[in-house]
Every structure is written in structure tokens, then in C-alpha cells.
Amino acid sequence: MTRKLGVHDTRSHASTSRTARETQILAVNELTQQDEAIERAAAVVRAGGLVAFPTETVYGLGADATSATAVAGIFTAKGRPAENPLIVHVASVAAARELCIDWPREAELLAARFWPGPLSIVLPKRQIIPDLVTAGRDTVALRMPASNVALALIRAAAAPIAAPSANRTNHVSPTRAEHVQADLDGRIDLVLDGGPCSGGIESTVLDLSGAISGAGPPSVLRPGLISAEQISATIQCDVAAAANESLPTTSTITPDACSPLGLPSPGMLPRHYAPSVPVDCIAKDELDHVAALLDESNRVGWLTFGESSVPRRNGLLVIEMPEEANGYARRIYAALRELEESGVDRIVVSMPPCEPPWRAVRDRLQRASASA
Ligand code: TXA
Ligand code: MG
Numbered sequence: 097m098t099r100k101l102g103v104h105d106t107r108s109h110a111s112t113s114r115t116a117r118e119t120q121i122l123a124v125n126e127l128t129q130q131d132e133a134i135e136r137a138a139a140v141v142r143a144g145g146l147v148a149f150p151t152e153t154v155y156g157l158g159a160d161a162t163s164a165t166a167v168a169g170i171f172t173a174k175g176r177p178a179e180n181p182l183i184v185h186v187a188s189v190a191a192a193r194e195l196c197i198d199w200p201r202e203a204e205l206l207a208a209r210f211w212p213g214p215l216s217i218v219l220p221k222r223q224i225i226p227d228l229v230t231a232g233r234d235t236v237a238l239r240m241p242a243s244n245v246a247l248a249l250i251r252a253a254a255a256p257i258a259a260p261s262a263n264r265t266n267h268v269s270p271t272r273a274e275h276v277q278a279d280l281d282g283r284i285d286l287v288l289d290g291g292p293c294s295g296g297i298e299s300t301v302l303d304l305s306g307a308i309s310g311a312g313p314p315s316v317l318r319p320g321l322i323s324a325e326q327i328s329a330t331i332q333c334d335v336a337a338a339a340n341e342s343l344p345t346t347s348t349i350t351p352d353a354c355s356p357l358g359l360p361s362p363g364m365l366p367r368h369y370a371p372s373v374p375v376d377c378i379a380k381d382e383l384d385h386v387a388a389l390l391d392e393s394n395r396v397g398w399l400t401f402g403e404s405s406v407p408r409r410n411g412l413l414v415i416e417m418p419e420e421a422n423g424y425a426r427r428i429y430a431a432l433r434e435l436e437e438s439g440v441d442r443i444v445v446s447m448p449p450c451e452p453p454w455r456a457v458r459d460r461l462q463r464a465s466a467s468a
Contacts, residue, residue: 119280121273121287124150124245133288134245138252140285141166146173148262148276149249150290151241153214153299153321154269154429155276156185156259157284158249164226167258171228173283176265181231182258183216183239183299187250192238195222195256198308202331206302209330212242214299214321220308229258235305245290261298262287268371268429268464271296275433295321296426297456302327302335312336319456321425338459371436373397375443375465386412386444394442397435401446413438417446421453428460 122133137147144166147158157174159166161184171178186192189207193199196219203217221236230236241247250257261269264279273289280287300320306312315336316324328335378385383403389396395411402419415431418424435443445461448454 116282117285119277119282119284119287121277121289124288124290126150126244126290134248134252137249137286137288138254141249141253141255141257144169145285146170146283147249148270148273148280148284148287149243149246149259150273150288150293151185151243151246151259151295152212152293153241153295153297154271154293155262155273155287156183156241156246156257157262157276157280158185158257158259160253161185161229161256161258162224162226163255164228167226167228170258170260173280174260174263174265176260178228179231180260180265181233181237182229182260183237183301184225184229185246185250185257185259186238186240187247188240191250191256192217192240195225195236195238196220197222200304200308202304202307202314202333205331206327207240210322210326211240212247213240214242214295215239215327216299216301218301218303218305218317220305225256235303237301239299243290245288249288266370268432269298271426271429275429278433292426292430294426296428296430297321297460300327300456307333319459321422321456323452323455325452338455370464370466371432371443373436373440373443375432375445375461377445377447377461377465379447383446389442389444395440397438397440397443399431399435399443399445401448403446413440417448419448421448421457424448424454424457428457432464 124130124133140147141160144163146169148155149158157170159170198220216237216239218235218237220234221230225236262276262280263270267279270276271293273287276287298320300316300322301318303315303317307314313334313336316338319338324335324337386396386398390409390411397413399415399417400406401417406414418427448457
């Protein structure tokens, strides 16, 4: 279903009425962006189609955020439940202000400090954003991504772009165009292939809507590369950390511990970002777990973290993970996908330390290990 194209191919490809469609791939470059490729992708967005594009965090699956019909295509292609709202991507602070009823001082300070960048800010929405985008909520998550390709696409489309991560729902987010193809080939119109994402995990989601209404302090709904401490220092007030930060470090998390009802953000469900293979997170002193799984004839994929000696055993596939948080984040999803594709029965992850720089990475690992 995939065709790799030069930018001179003129066949039309935008379509929202079908799920099965031919997915085209166009190479783009962060430094030069290639106007023709961007213009082709923007034309697909303007025509109501679906374009996967790189951002500095993960690949997004974009559609015109002002068109309910176009956005409906995102939910269909991903198999995403309608109650999970989408982030709307903009190319300037001015564009963000046009999409929300209130742009408070905190938003101004945060945008000045962190945009373009991996911070999504939840604010009361304006009518121009269809209810489908926000899953019926009266708030919208806004983000200006730090990717030249993404910004060029948004500008050329002349519309805000609603974009979740470009994976099938509940699978790990894509950090390369090949990951997008693996999940969505034949379901979307176009992939802009800009190479690997530099950040590797999704943006921090910060809710400012409670702070505006006086209902509560700004709160981090999803930890990411920008920490609660950085946000707090920028806006000079307390910030509530993500509710799941006290979740245990091993795979004992149960979905029942956290019901979807009443959660401020559906992305806070325990299981999210998960490979199809069961994942066990282990602490430093639980290495026998790997041996026990191998003894039971399981093929095991192991993401190690600074283990001094790793046994060589049949059925064991090891990926040594970086010992620095940003490097780990950049690698995490590709590593999980590699192990999944290698056909292992179980993935074991040696957990990085329980320290602030590791909060977002630990969050994603805990979610990957939560039972379905
Ligand atoms: O880095 C990212 O954020 C990537 C790139 C493509 O920008 N996008 C991304 O989107 O991760 P998605 O849909 O996979 O995750 C969006 C998260 C979800 O947890 C969703 O529930 C939450 O943001 N969210 C979106 N709008 C919201 C709102 N109005 N209120 C609360 N949470 C919201
Ligand atoms: Mg996602």
C-alpha cells in the first residue's frame, strides 16, 4: 500500500471518506524542509486528509483542527476512542491565542520560555475548535512544536493542526517514519519522513484551566521533557505534579487502581504507550526475574540499565539503554518496538532511578507494563 514518491508525482491522494487508502511517503529535512514536499502535505491537510509528520517529540498524525470531518478521520485511522481529546498544534503564540477564550499570564510566560517546544497547555477553548477535537470538553490542549518541518506544515496548511501521536491506539508512539508505516500504512494519506525524532517521548501536558477558574493550581496531566519544577519556576507558583507519579515501580499496577471516570486527562490511564508483548519492570535487585523467565523457556528481551554484567543465554536479547535521561527518552520507543518485532515472549526493563530527571521516562515504562 505504500509508495515512496518524488515530489513531482501529481496524483491526488486526499480522501476522508475511506479508511483504506494509499499511503505516500515523502522525505523531508529539518534544515531545508523542501517547499514542494511541505506544500504537497499542506494540500492534503487543506483537502481534509491525514498527514503524519515529525515533531521534536514523536511523529504526529495531523488533520485540519477546524474541520470535524477531517478530525474524525484521525479517530478512525488510529482506532482512538472518541473520549480521548487531541492536542492542537500551532505555529505561533498569536495563533494559539485565537483558539482559546482566555490566554492568562501563565500561558504567556510559559510560551515565551518553552515554545516552540514539548509543552502542551490546556486552556478554555473557543468555538472554532470542534467538540470532536476536545472530546466534548470545554478546554483545548495547545502546543507549538519545535520542528521546522512541523511548523512549515502548519503555516503552509494555514490552519491549526490537530495531531495525536501517529500510532494505533494504545501502541507505543512512533519516533521514526517506519514506525508510523508499521502502524498506519494504508490508513492515512501521507507520511513526511523527517528521520528520527530528537526528543523521543510525548510533550508535557499542563492544565491551566483550573488556575483560570480558581478551581485549582496548574497541574501536570502528563509528565514530559519539561518538568513540573521548570514550569513552577517560570510561572512562580506551585504546580501539581502528575497524579500517577506515585505508581509502583514494578508491573504490579492494575488498571482498576485508576478508573477512567473523573480523570482529568484520558492519557492518564495506566495502560497507554504499550507494546503488544507483556512488559515487566524490575528494580536493581530483581535480576533473577530474567533468569526465571528464561528457565521457563520464554524468549526474553531485556532493556538493561547500567547492569555491570549481563548473562549470555539462549533466548535472551539485550538492549543496553543510555544512562542519561534525555538519551534514554530518545531511544525508549524504538527499543520497545525492536524487542516486540524480534518475537520475544516477554520484555523486561531494569528501571532507571526514582529521581526527578527520570520522571517522564519512568511514567512511560510504568504505563507500558500496566496490564491490559
Ligand atoms: O508530543 C506530543 O504531545 C505528541 C506530538 C504529536 O505533539 N502528541 C501526543 O498526542 O502525544 P496524544 O493524543 O498521543 O496525547 C495527547 C494527550 C492525551 O493524554 C490526551 O488525553 C491529553 O493530551 N489531552 C488532550 N487534550 C486535552 C484536554 N483538553 N484536557 C486534558 N487532556 C487533554
Ligand atoms: Mg498517543
